[in-house]
Amino acid sequence: MRSFAYVSAPDVATAVRAIASEPRAKFIGGGTNLVDLMREDIEQPETVVDISGIALTGVEELPGGGLRIGALVRNSHLATHPLVRSRYPVLAQAILTGASAQLRNMATVGGNLLQRTRCPYFYDLAAACNKREPGSGCDALGGFTRNHAVLGASESCIATHPSDMCVALAALDAVVEVESVRGVRRIPLVGFHRLPGDSPHVETEIAADEMVTAVELPALPVAATSRYRKVRDRASFAFALVSVAAALEVRDGTVAAVRLALGGVAAKPWRAHEAERLLLGAAPTEESFRLAAAAELAPAVAQPHNTFKIELAQRSIVAVFRQLLAEGGAA
Amino acid sequence: MRVNGAVRSLEVEPRVSLLDALRDHLGLTGTKKGCNQGACGACTVLVDGERINSCLALAVQYAGREVVTIEGVAADGQAHPLQEAFIRNDGFQCGYCTSGQICSAIGMLAEHRAGVPSAVTEHLAADVELSAAEIRERMSGNLCRCGAYNGIVESIQDVASGDPGDHDVPETVR
Ligand code: FES
Numbered sequence: 001m002r003s004f005a006y007v008s009a010p011d012v013a014t015a016v017r018a019i020a021s022e023p024r025a026k027f028i029g030g031g032t033n034l035v036d037l038m039r040e041d042i043e044q045p046e047t048v049v050d051i052s053g054i055a056l057t058g059v060e061e062l063p064g065g066g067l068r069i070g071a072l073v074r075n076s077h078l079a080t081h082p083l084v085r086s087r088y089p090v091l092a093q094a095i096l097t098g099a100s101a102q103l104r105n106m107a108t109v110g111g112n113l114l115q116r117t118r119c120p121y122f123y124d125l126a127a128a129c130n131k132r133e134p135g136s137g138c139d140a141l142g143g144f145t146r147n148h149a150v151l152g153a154s155e156s157c158i159a160t161h162p163s164d165m166c167v168a169l170a171a172l173d174a175v176v177e178v179e180s181v182r183g184v185r186r187i188p189l190v191g192f193h194r195l196p197g198d199s200p201h202v203e204t205e206i207a208a209d210e211m212v213t214a215v216e217l218p219a220l221p222v223a224a225t226s227r228y229r230k231v232r233d234r235a236s237f238a239f240a241l242v243s244v245a246a247a248l249e250v251r252d253g254t255v256a257a258v259r260l261a262l263g264g265v266a267a268k269p270w271r272a273h274e275a276e277r278l279l280l281g282a283a284p285t286e287e288s289f290r291l292a293a294a295a296e297l298a299p300a301v302a303q304p305h306n307t308f309k310i311e312l313a314q315r316s317i318v319a320v321f322r323q324l325l326a327e328g329g330a331a
Numbered sequence: 332m333r334v335n336g337a338v339r340s341l342e343v344e345p346r347v348s349l350l351d352a353l354r355d356h357l358g359l360t361g362t363k364k365g366c367n368q369g370a371c372g373a374c375t376v377l378v379d380g381e382r383i384n385s386c387l388a389l390a391v392q393y394a395g396r397e398v399v400t401i402e403g404v405a406a407d408g409q410a411h412p413l414q415e416a417f418i419r420n421d422g423f424q425c426g427y428c429t430s431g432q433i434c435s436a437i438g439m440l441a442e443h444r445a446g447v448p449s450a451v452t453e454h455l456a457a458d459v460e461l462s463a464a465e466i467r468e469r470m471s472g473n474l475c476r477c478g479a480y481n482g483i484v485e486s487i488q489d490v491a492s493g494d495p496g497d498h499d500v501p502e503t504v505r
Protein backbone atom coordinates (compact mmCIF):
# COMPACT_ATOMS: atom_id res chain seq x y z
CA MET A 1 0.00 0.00 0.00
CA ARG A 2 1.20 3.53 -0.80
CA SER A 3 1.90 5.71 2.20
CA PHE A 4 -0.44 8.55 3.09
CA ALA A 5 -0.87 11.25 5.71
CA TYR A 6 -3.27 10.43 8.52
CA VAL A 7 -5.52 12.93 10.27
CA SER A 8 -7.91 12.01 13.03
CA ALA A 9 -10.98 14.26 13.17
CA PRO A 10 -12.73 14.58 16.55
CA ASP A 11 -15.87 16.20 15.12
CA VAL A 12 -17.71 16.88 11.84
CA ALA A 13 -16.50 20.49 11.58
CA THR A 14 -12.85 19.40 11.74
CA ALA A 15 -13.47 16.54 9.31
CA VAL A 16 -15.11 18.63 6.60
CA ARG A 17 -12.49 21.36 6.98
CA ALA A 18 -9.73 18.80 6.57
CA ILE A 19 -11.27 17.37 3.41
CA ALA A 20 -11.99 20.82 1.92
CA SER A 21 -8.35 21.85 2.14
CA GLU A 22 -6.94 18.65 0.63
CA PRO A 23 -8.35 17.58 -2.74
CA ARG A 24 -6.71 14.15 -2.66
CA ALA A 25 -8.08 13.22 0.75
CA LYS A 26 -10.57 10.51 1.67
CA PHE A 27 -12.61 9.87 4.78
CA ILE A 28 -12.17 6.55 6.52
CA GLY A 29 -14.81 5.02 8.80
CA GLY A 30 -14.73 1.26 9.32
CA GLY A 31 -12.20 0.86 6.51
CA THR A 32 -13.61 -2.42 5.21
CA ASN A 33 -13.81 -1.16 1.64
CA LEU A 34 -11.25 1.66 1.52
CA VAL A 35 -8.35 -0.30 3.05
CA ASP A 36 -8.91 -3.10 0.55
CA LEU A 37 -9.08 -0.65 -2.39
CA MET A 38 -5.92 1.14 -1.23
CA ARG A 39 -4.08 -2.17 -0.89
CA GLU A 40 -5.16 -3.03 -4.45
CA ASP A 41 -3.95 0.43 -5.57
CA ILE A 42 -7.39 1.36 -6.89
CA GLU A 43 -7.82 4.18 -4.38
CA GLN A 44 -4.74 6.35 -3.86
CA PRO A 45 -5.57 9.05 -1.32
CA GLU A 46 -2.73 11.27 -0.19
CA THR A 47 -4.47 12.02 3.08
CA VAL A 48 -6.86 9.83 5.01
CA VAL A 49 -9.18 11.65 7.40
CA ASP A 50 -10.29 9.30 10.16
CA ILE A 51 -13.88 10.01 11.16
CA SER A 52 -14.40 6.81 13.15
CA GLY A 53 -14.06 8.64 16.48
CA ILE A 54 -16.83 11.16 15.75
CA ALA A 55 -19.95 10.78 17.89
CA LEU A 56 -22.36 10.02 15.04
CA THR A 57 -23.18 6.65 16.55
CA GLY A 58 -26.74 7.14 17.78
CA VAL A 59 -30.04 5.74 16.54
CA GLU A 60 -32.73 8.18 17.66
CA GLU A 61 -36.47 8.18 17.33
CA LEU A 62 -37.80 11.22 15.48
CA PRO A 63 -41.00 13.00 16.48
CA GLY A 64 -43.71 11.29 14.43
CA GLY A 65 -42.11 7.87 14.58
CA GLY A 66 -39.21 7.97 12.12
CA LEU A 67 -35.58 7.17 12.91
CA ARG A 68 -32.40 9.17 12.63
CA ILE A 69 -29.36 6.93 12.20
CA GLY A 70 -25.87 8.38 12.74
CA ALA A 71 -23.50 7.82 9.81
CA LEU A 72 -21.00 6.02 12.03
CA VAL A 73 -23.42 3.50 13.50
CA ARG A 74 -21.91 0.13 12.75
CA ASN A 75 -23.95 -2.16 10.48
CA SER A 76 -24.25 -4.85 13.18
CA HIS A 77 -25.55 -2.37 15.74
CA LEU A 78 -28.17 -1.03 13.35
CA ALA A 79 -29.43 -4.52 12.51
CA THR A 80 -29.74 -5.32 16.22
CA HIS A 81 -31.53 -2.13 17.25
CA PRO A 82 -35.00 -2.97 18.67
CA LEU A 83 -36.78 -0.19 16.74
CA VAL A 84 -35.22 -1.32 13.46
CA ARG A 85 -36.18 -4.92 14.12
CA SER A 86 -39.79 -4.09 14.99
CA ARG A 87 -40.57 -1.17 12.63
CA TYR A 88 -38.28 -1.85 9.66
CA PRO A 89 -37.54 -5.61 9.69
CA VAL A 90 -36.52 -5.45 6.01
CA LEU A 91 -33.60 -3.24 6.99
CA ALA A 92 -32.38 -5.54 9.77
CA GLN A 93 -32.66 -8.56 7.45
CA ALA A 94 -30.88 -6.83 4.57
CA ILE A 95 -27.93 -5.87 6.76
CA LEU A 96 -27.72 -9.35 8.29
CA THR A 97 -27.45 -10.95 4.84
CA GLY A 98 -24.54 -8.66 3.92
CA ALA A 99 -20.87 -9.60 4.34
CA SER A 100 -19.82 -11.47 7.52
CA ALA A 101 -20.33 -10.74 11.21
CA GLN A 102 -16.76 -9.45 11.51
CA LEU A 103 -17.24 -7.03 8.62
CA ARG A 104 -20.64 -5.88 9.90
CA ASN A 105 -18.99 -5.09 13.24
CA MET A 106 -16.54 -2.77 11.45
CA ALA A 107 -18.55 -1.29 8.59
CA THR A 108 -20.46 1.96 9.13
CA VAL A 109 -23.77 3.10 7.68
CA GLY A 110 -22.12 5.97 5.78
CA GLY A 111 -19.44 3.67 4.39
CA ASN A 112 -22.02 1.13 3.30
CA LEU A 113 -23.73 3.85 1.22
CA LEU A 114 -20.46 4.81 -0.43
CA GLN A 115 -18.92 1.39 -1.07
CA ARG A 116 -17.62 0.73 -4.57
CA THR A 117 -18.69 -2.01 -6.95
CA ARG A 118 -17.21 -5.50 -6.68
CA CYS A 119 -17.04 -5.88 -10.49
CA PRO A 120 -13.90 -8.01 -11.00
CA TYR A 121 -12.81 -5.83 -13.93
CA PHE A 122 -12.91 -2.78 -11.67
CA TYR A 123 -10.57 -4.63 -9.31
CA ASP A 124 -8.24 -5.91 -12.04
CA LEU A 125 -5.69 -3.20 -12.81
CA ALA A 126 -4.83 -4.99 -16.07
CA ALA A 127 -8.42 -4.67 -17.33
CA ALA A 128 -10.07 -1.66 -18.96
CA CYS A 129 -12.60 -0.01 -16.67
CA ASN A 130 -14.35 3.31 -17.22
CA LYS A 131 -15.13 3.52 -13.52
CA ARG A 132 -11.52 3.20 -12.44
CA GLU A 133 -10.01 5.02 -15.39
CA PRO A 134 -12.54 7.15 -17.29
CA GLY A 135 -12.33 6.62 -21.04
CA SER A 136 -10.35 3.38 -20.88
CA GLY A 137 -13.26 1.15 -21.91
CA CYS A 138 -15.12 -1.70 -20.22
CA ASP A 139 -13.72 -5.22 -20.24
CA ALA A 140 -16.82 -6.53 -18.50
CA LEU A 141 -18.65 -6.08 -21.81
CA GLY A 142 -17.91 -9.31 -23.61
CA GLY A 143 -16.35 -10.71 -20.42
CA PHE A 144 -17.81 -12.88 -17.67
CA THR A 145 -21.07 -11.15 -16.81
CA ARG A 146 -22.91 -13.42 -14.38
CA ASN A 147 -22.91 -10.76 -11.65
CA HIS A 148 -23.55 -7.71 -13.78
CA ALA A 149 -26.47 -5.34 -14.26
CA VAL A 150 -29.63 -5.93 -16.27
CA LEU A 151 -31.32 -2.58 -15.52
CA GLY A 152 -30.04 0.93 -16.15
CA ALA A 153 -26.64 -0.13 -17.52
CA SER A 154 -24.86 1.68 -20.36
CA GLU A 155 -22.28 1.10 -23.06
CA SER A 156 -19.71 2.44 -20.62
CA CYS A 157 -20.43 0.28 -17.59
CA ILE A 158 -22.52 -2.71 -16.50
CA ALA A 159 -21.38 -2.91 -12.87
CA THR A 160 -23.82 -3.41 -9.99
CA HIS A 161 -24.01 -1.72 -6.61
CA PRO A 162 -23.03 -4.30 -3.99
CA SER A 163 -24.98 -3.11 -0.93
CA ASP A 164 -27.86 -4.98 0.69
CA MET A 165 -28.56 -2.26 3.25
CA CYS A 166 -29.11 0.33 0.52
CA VAL A 167 -31.76 -1.80 -1.17
CA ALA A 168 -33.82 -1.77 2.02
CA LEU A 169 -33.19 1.96 2.48
CA ALA A 170 -34.40 2.59 -1.09
CA ALA A 171 -37.64 0.77 -0.34
CA LEU A 172 -38.07 2.69 2.93
CA ASP A 173 -37.87 6.23 1.45
CA ALA A 174 -34.69 6.96 3.42
CA VAL A 175 -33.05 10.38 3.21
CA VAL A 176 -29.28 10.88 3.39
CA GLU A 177 -27.92 13.93 5.19
CA VAL A 178 -24.55 15.23 4.01
CA GLU A 179 -22.44 18.07 5.32
CA SER A 180 -19.53 20.15 4.06
CA VAL A 181 -18.01 23.53 4.85
CA ARG A 182 -20.70 24.86 2.52
CA GLY A 183 -23.53 23.58 4.70
CA VAL A 184 -25.95 20.67 5.11
CA ARG A 185 -27.94 18.97 2.31
CA ARG A 186 -30.54 16.25 2.34
CA ILE A 187 -30.63 13.78 -0.57
CA PRO A 188 -33.32 11.11 -0.97
CA LEU A 189 -31.65 7.68 -1.03
CA VAL A 190 -33.33 6.77 -4.33
CA GLY A 191 -31.53 9.71 -5.93
CA PHE A 192 -28.26 9.30 -4.04
CA HIS A 193 -26.66 6.73 -6.34
CA ARG A 194 -26.38 7.36 -10.08
CA LEU A 195 -26.78 5.21 -13.13
CA PRO A 196 -23.57 4.98 -15.17
CA GLY A 197 -24.52 6.81 -18.38
CA ASP A 198 -21.26 7.94 -19.96
CA SER A 199 -19.65 8.84 -16.61
CA PRO A 200 -19.66 5.66 -14.51
CA HIS A 201 -16.84 7.01 -12.34
CA VAL A 202 -19.34 9.45 -10.81
CA GLU A 203 -21.28 7.05 -8.63
CA THR A 204 -23.26 9.25 -6.26
CA GLU A 205 -24.62 12.77 -5.87
CA ILE A 206 -22.30 13.47 -2.95
CA ALA A 207 -19.51 15.99 -3.67
CA ALA A 208 -15.88 15.18 -2.90
CA ASP A 209 -15.87 17.55 0.08
CA GLU A 210 -19.11 16.30 1.60
CA MET A 211 -19.46 13.80 4.40
CA VAL A 212 -22.48 11.60 5.13
CA THR A 213 -23.63 12.52 8.65
CA ALA A 214 -26.94 10.67 9.01
CA VAL A 215 -29.64 8.60 7.35
CA GLU A 216 -33.25 9.32 8.23
CA LEU A 217 -36.16 6.95 7.87
CA PRO A 218 -39.68 8.36 7.78
CA ALA A 219 -42.45 6.83 9.86
CA LEU A 220 -43.74 4.12 7.54
CA PRO A 221 -46.44 1.83 8.95
CA VAL A 222 -46.29 -0.49 5.91
CA ALA A 223 -42.68 -1.30 6.82
CA ALA A 224 -43.83 -3.35 9.81
CA THR A 225 -44.74 -6.05 7.26
CA SER A 226 -41.57 -6.09 5.24
CA ARG A 227 -38.96 -8.59 4.15
CA TYR A 228 -35.63 -8.96 2.40
CA ARG A 229 -34.83 -11.93 0.20
CA LYS A 230 -31.37 -12.44 -1.23
CA VAL A 231 -30.40 -14.98 -3.88
CA ARG A 232 -26.70 -15.73 -4.18
CA ASP A 233 -24.26 -18.39 -5.33
CA ARG A 234 -23.59 -19.69 -1.82
CA ALA A 235 -25.78 -19.72 1.26
CA SER A 236 -23.93 -17.03 3.18
CA PHE A 237 -21.21 -14.36 2.87
CA ALA A 238 -21.67 -13.65 -0.85
CA PHE A 239 -22.95 -10.72 -2.88
CA ALA A 240 -26.45 -10.86 -4.31
CA LEU A 241 -27.26 -12.16 -7.76
CA VAL A 242 -30.67 -10.67 -7.13
CA SER A 243 -32.23 -9.32 -3.96
CA VAL A 244 -35.67 -7.98 -3.13
CA ALA A 245 -36.75 -5.58 -0.37
CA ALA A 246 -40.51 -5.34 -0.09
CA ALA A 247 -43.27 -4.14 2.20
CA LEU A 248 -46.97 -4.79 1.79
CA GLU A 249 -50.18 -3.72 3.45
CA VAL A 250 -53.53 -5.09 2.33
CA ARG A 251 -56.83 -3.56 3.43
CA ASP A 252 -60.33 -4.62 2.36
CA GLY A 253 -58.95 -6.98 -0.24
CA THR A 254 -56.75 -4.47 -2.05
CA VAL A 255 -53.15 -3.36 -1.74
CA ALA A 256 -53.26 -0.27 0.49
CA ALA A 257 -49.52 0.37 0.63
CA VAL A 258 -46.53 -1.20 -1.06
CA ARG A 259 -42.78 -0.65 -1.30
CA LEU A 260 -40.39 -2.55 -3.55
CA ALA A 261 -36.69 -2.27 -4.37
CA LEU A 262 -34.22 -4.61 -6.07
CA GLY A 263 -30.53 -5.28 -5.53
CA GLY A 264 -27.91 -6.97 -7.69
CA VAL A 265 -29.52 -5.76 -10.90
CA ALA A 266 -28.25 -2.20 -11.39
CA ALA A 267 -25.55 0.34 -10.54
CA LYS A 268 -27.88 1.63 -7.84
CA PRO A 269 -30.43 0.13 -5.49
CA TRP A 270 -33.38 -0.13 -7.86
CA ARG A 271 -36.65 1.28 -6.54
CA ALA A 272 -39.41 -0.49 -8.45
CA HIS A 273 -41.77 2.44 -9.04
CA GLU A 274 -43.57 0.82 -11.96
CA ALA A 275 -44.38 -2.36 -10.01
CA GLU A 276 -45.55 -0.30 -7.04
CA ARG A 277 -47.80 1.80 -9.26
CA LEU A 278 -49.46 -1.31 -10.71
CA LEU A 279 -49.92 -2.97 -7.34
CA LEU A 280 -51.36 -0.04 -5.42
CA GLY A 281 -55.14 -0.54 -5.28
CA ALA A 282 -54.95 -3.92 -7.03
CA ALA A 283 -56.08 -7.24 -5.58
CA PRO A 284 -53.14 -8.93 -3.84
CA THR A 285 -53.14 -11.99 -6.05
CA GLU A 286 -50.36 -14.10 -7.49
CA GLU A 287 -51.41 -12.74 -10.88
CA SER A 288 -51.05 -9.08 -9.84
CA PHE A 289 -47.65 -9.76 -8.30
CA ARG A 290 -46.51 -11.48 -11.49
CA LEU A 291 -47.74 -8.70 -13.77
CA ALA A 292 -46.13 -6.03 -11.63
CA ALA A 293 -42.82 -7.90 -11.55
CA ALA A 294 -42.92 -8.42 -15.32
CA ALA A 295 -43.62 -4.72 -15.93
CA GLU A 296 -40.71 -3.68 -13.74
CA LEU A 297 -38.30 -5.99 -15.53
CA ALA A 298 -39.67 -5.23 -19.02
CA PRO A 299 -36.87 -2.74 -19.83
CA ALA A 300 -34.18 -5.20 -18.64
CA VAL A 301 -31.30 -5.97 -21.00
CA ALA A 302 -29.25 -9.07 -20.23
CA GLN A 303 -25.57 -9.75 -20.85
CA PRO A 304 -24.52 -13.16 -22.20
CA HIS A 305 -24.13 -14.76 -18.75
CA ASN A 306 -26.91 -13.13 -16.75
CA THR A 307 -30.11 -13.65 -18.72
CA PHE A 308 -31.34 -15.72 -15.77
CA LYS A 309 -31.43 -12.61 -13.57
CA ILE A 310 -34.46 -11.21 -15.36
CA GLU A 311 -36.59 -14.26 -14.57
CA LEU A 312 -34.99 -14.71 -11.15
CA ALA A 313 -35.83 -11.15 -10.16
CA GLN A 314 -39.46 -11.59 -11.14
CA ARG A 315 -39.83 -14.89 -9.31
CA SER A 316 -38.13 -13.44 -6.25
CA ILE A 317 -40.51 -10.48 -6.20
CA VAL A 318 -43.55 -12.76 -6.41
CA ALA A 319 -42.15 -15.05 -3.72
CA VAL A 320 -41.56 -12.19 -1.28
CA PHE A 321 -45.04 -10.74 -1.78
CA ARG A 322 -46.57 -14.18 -1.37
CA GLN A 323 -44.71 -14.54 1.92
CA LEU A 324 -45.69 -11.06 3.13
CA LEU A 325 -49.31 -11.75 2.31
CA ALA A 326 -49.22 -14.98 4.32
CA GLU A 327 -47.49 -13.22 7.21
CA GLY A 328 -50.17 -10.65 7.79
CA GLY A 329 -49.84 -8.04 5.10
CA ALA A 330 -53.61 -8.52 5.11
CA ALA A 331 -55.40 -6.57 7.83
CA MET B 332 -3.48 0.02 22.95
CA ARG B 333 -4.09 -2.82 25.38
CA VAL B 334 -3.31 -6.21 23.92
CA ASN B 335 -4.30 -9.29 25.87
CA GLY B 336 -4.57 -7.23 29.04
CA ALA B 337 -1.21 -5.45 28.83
CA VAL B 338 -0.56 -1.92 27.61
CA ARG B 339 1.60 -2.05 24.48
CA SER B 340 2.84 1.12 22.86
CA LEU B 341 4.04 0.99 19.32
CA GLU B 342 4.76 3.43 16.58
CA VAL B 343 3.71 2.37 13.10
CA GLU B 344 3.04 4.06 9.78
CA PRO B 345 -0.65 4.81 9.16
CA ARG B 346 -0.76 2.17 6.42
CA VAL B 347 0.12 -0.70 8.77
CA SER B 348 -2.84 -2.98 9.42
CA LEU B 349 -3.75 -4.11 12.90
CA LEU B 350 -2.91 -7.63 11.71
CA ASP B 351 0.63 -6.68 10.68
CA ALA B 352 1.07 -4.61 13.84
CA LEU B 353 0.17 -7.62 15.98
CA ARG B 354 2.25 -10.12 14.03
CA ASP B 355 5.29 -8.16 12.88
CA HIS B 356 5.58 -5.43 15.49
CA LEU B 357 4.38 -7.19 18.64
CA GLY B 358 5.44 -10.71 17.68
CA LEU B 359 1.95 -12.13 18.28
CA THR B 360 1.92 -14.56 15.37
CA GLY B 361 -1.06 -16.58 16.58
CA THR B 362 -3.33 -14.38 14.49
CA LYS B 363 -3.02 -15.53 10.88
CA LYS B 364 -3.03 -13.80 7.51
CA GLY B 365 -5.08 -15.72 4.98
CA CYS B 366 -6.53 -13.55 2.21
CA ASN B 367 -5.58 -10.11 3.57
CA GLN B 368 -8.84 -8.80 2.08
CA GLY B 369 -11.61 -9.58 4.55
CA ALA B 370 -12.78 -12.80 2.93
CA CYS B 371 -11.46 -15.63 5.11
CA GLY B 372 -11.57 -14.65 8.80
CA ALA B 373 -8.13 -16.09 9.66
CA CYS B 374 -7.15 -12.68 11.06
CA THR B 375 -10.14 -12.38 13.40
CA VAL B 376 -9.40 -10.70 16.74
CA LEU B 377 -11.63 -9.19 19.43
CA VAL B 378 -11.67 -5.43 19.90
CA ASP B 379 -13.55 -4.25 22.98
CA GLY B 380 -15.15 -7.70 22.94
CA GLU B 381 -16.31 -7.56 19.31
CA ARG B 382 -14.87 -9.69 16.54
CA ILE B 383 -13.33 -7.91 13.55
CA ASN B 384 -11.03 -8.69 10.61
CA SER B 385 -7.69 -7.23 11.65
CA CYS B 386 -6.41 -7.30 8.04
CA LEU B 387 -8.84 -4.51 7.05
CA ALA B 388 -8.19 -2.46 10.19
CA LEU B 389 -5.56 0.27 10.18
CA ALA B 390 -3.68 -0.06 13.48
CA VAL B 391 -3.76 3.74 14.01
CA GLN B 392 -7.54 3.63 14.15
CA TYR B 393 -7.38 1.30 17.16
CA ALA B 394 -5.18 3.37 19.46
CA GLY B 395 -6.38 3.07 23.04
CA ARG B 396 -8.64 0.08 22.35
CA GLU B 397 -8.70 -3.31 24.06
CA VAL B 398 -7.50 -6.03 21.66
CA VAL B 399 -7.64 -9.75 22.44
CA THR B 400 -5.88 -12.27 20.21
CA ILE B 401 -5.71 -16.05 20.44
CA GLU B 402 -2.68 -15.65 22.74
CA GLY B 403 -4.97 -13.92 25.25
CA VAL B 404 -8.01 -16.19 25.43
CA ALA B 405 -6.66 -18.68 27.99
CA ALA B 406 -7.02 -17.63 31.63
CA ASP B 407 -4.42 -18.50 34.30
CA GLY B 408 -2.78 -21.15 32.16
CA GLN B 409 -6.16 -22.82 31.67
CA ALA B 410 -7.14 -23.26 28.01
CA HIS B 411 -10.35 -21.52 26.93
CA PRO B 412 -13.31 -23.95 26.85
CA LEU B 413 -13.47 -23.45 23.07
CA GLN B 414 -9.81 -24.42 22.71
CA GLU B 415 -10.51 -27.62 24.66
CA ALA B 416 -13.64 -28.31 22.65
CA PHE B 417 -11.77 -27.85 19.35
CA ILE B 418 -9.21 -30.45 20.47
CA ARG B 419 -11.91 -32.85 21.65
CA ASN B 420 -14.02 -32.54 18.48
CA ASP B 421 -11.31 -32.39 15.82
CA GLY B 422 -12.24 -28.80 15.10
CA PHE B 423 -9.16 -28.39 12.90
CA GLN B 424 -6.76 -30.21 10.66
CA CYS B 425 -3.88 -27.95 9.58
CA GLY B 426 -4.85 -25.36 12.19
CA TYR B 427 -4.30 -22.30 10.04
CA CYS B 428 -7.86 -21.01 10.42
CA THR B 429 -8.20 -22.09 14.06
CA SER B 430 -7.12 -18.97 15.93
CA GLY B 431 -9.53 -16.94 13.81
CA GLN B 432 -12.29 -19.52 14.31
CA ILE B 433 -11.87 -19.47 18.08
CA CYS B 434 -11.73 -15.67 18.41
CA SER B 435 -14.70 -15.44 16.07
CA ALA B 436 -16.66 -18.02 18.09
CA ILE B 437 -15.96 -16.12 21.33
CA GLY B 438 -17.33 -12.96 19.72
CA MET B 439 -20.25 -14.85 18.23
CA LEU B 440 -21.29 -16.39 21.56
CA ALA B 441 -21.22 -12.93 23.15
CA GLU B 442 -23.38 -11.57 20.29
CA HIS B 443 -25.83 -14.40 20.81
CA ARG B 444 -26.00 -13.74 24.56
CA ALA B 445 -26.73 -10.09 23.77
CA GLY B 446 -29.68 -11.14 21.58
CA VAL B 447 -28.16 -10.35 18.18
CA PRO B 448 -30.16 -12.03 15.38
CA SER B 449 -28.73 -13.55 12.20
CA ALA B 450 -29.79 -13.90 8.57
CA VAL B 451 -31.38 -17.29 9.31
CA THR B 452 -33.27 -16.07 12.39
CA GLU B 453 -36.92 -16.45 11.41
CA HIS B 454 -38.46 -14.12 14.00
CA LEU B 455 -36.39 -11.06 14.67
CA ALA B 456 -38.20 -10.36 17.92
CA ALA B 457 -37.74 -13.75 19.57
CA ASP B 458 -34.86 -15.28 21.52
CA VAL B 459 -32.76 -17.40 19.22
CA GLU B 460 -31.74 -20.95 19.94
CA LEU B 461 -28.20 -21.62 18.76
CA SER B 462 -28.94 -24.41 16.30
CA ALA B 463 -26.30 -25.80 13.94
CA ALA B 464 -27.84 -23.68 11.16
CA GLU B 465 -27.52 -20.54 13.30
CA ILE B 466 -23.90 -21.37 14.14
CA ARG B 467 -23.01 -22.00 10.50
CA GLU B 468 -24.56 -18.71 9.40
CA ARG B 469 -22.98 -16.73 12.23
CA MET B 470 -19.57 -18.29 11.53
CA SER B 471 -19.72 -17.85 7.75
CA GLY B 472 -17.00 -15.20 7.88
CA ASN B 473 -14.49 -17.90 8.84
CA LEU B 474 -13.42 -20.25 6.10
CA CYS B 475 -11.63 -23.54 6.75
CA ARG B 476 -9.89 -24.90 3.70
CA CYS B 477 -9.41 -28.24 5.47
CA GLY B 478 -13.19 -28.46 5.82
CA ALA B 479 -13.22 -29.09 9.56
CA TYR B 480 -16.64 -27.44 9.77
CA ASN B 481 -18.45 -30.32 11.46
CA GLY B 482 -15.97 -30.37 14.32
CA ILE B 483 -16.04 -26.58 14.56
CA VAL B 484 -19.84 -26.51 14.84
CA GLU B 485 -19.84 -29.33 17.42
CA SER B 486 -17.20 -27.52 19.48
CA ILE B 487 -19.22 -24.34 19.54
CA GLN B 488 -22.40 -26.24 20.38
CA ASP B 489 -20.62 -27.92 23.31
CA VAL B 490 -19.51 -24.63 24.75
CA ALA B 491 -22.81 -22.86 24.07
CA SER B 492 -24.76 -25.57 25.86
CA GLY B 493 -22.26 -25.73 28.73
CA ASP B 494 -21.82 -29.41 27.92
CA PRO B 495 -18.22 -30.58 28.28
CA GLY B 496 -19.10 -32.93 25.44
CA ASP B 497 -17.95 -36.43 24.79
CA HIS B 498 -17.20 -36.57 21.14
CA ASP B 499 -13.96 -38.55 21.46
CA VAL B 500 -15.49 -41.08 19.15
CA PRO B 501 -16.40 -39.57 15.79
CA GLU B 502 -20.14 -39.24 15.24
CA THR B 503 -20.04 -41.59 12.28
CA VAL B 504 -18.63 -44.40 14.43
CA ARG B 505 -20.85 -43.93 17.46
S1 FES C 1 -6.76 -12.40 6.37
FE1 FES C 1 -8.27 -11.06 7.13
S2 FES C 1 -10.10 -11.95 6.40
FE2 FES C 1 -8.57 -13.17 5.43
Ligand code: FES
Nearest residue numbers: 424426475476477
Ligand atom coordinates in the same frame (compact mmCIF):
# COMPACT_ATOMS: atom_id res chain seq x y z
S1 FES D 1 -7.93 -26.44 9.87
FE1 FES D 1 -6.87 -26.11 8.01
S2 FES D 1 -7.88 -24.35 7.29
FE2 FES D 1 -9.11 -24.88 8.93
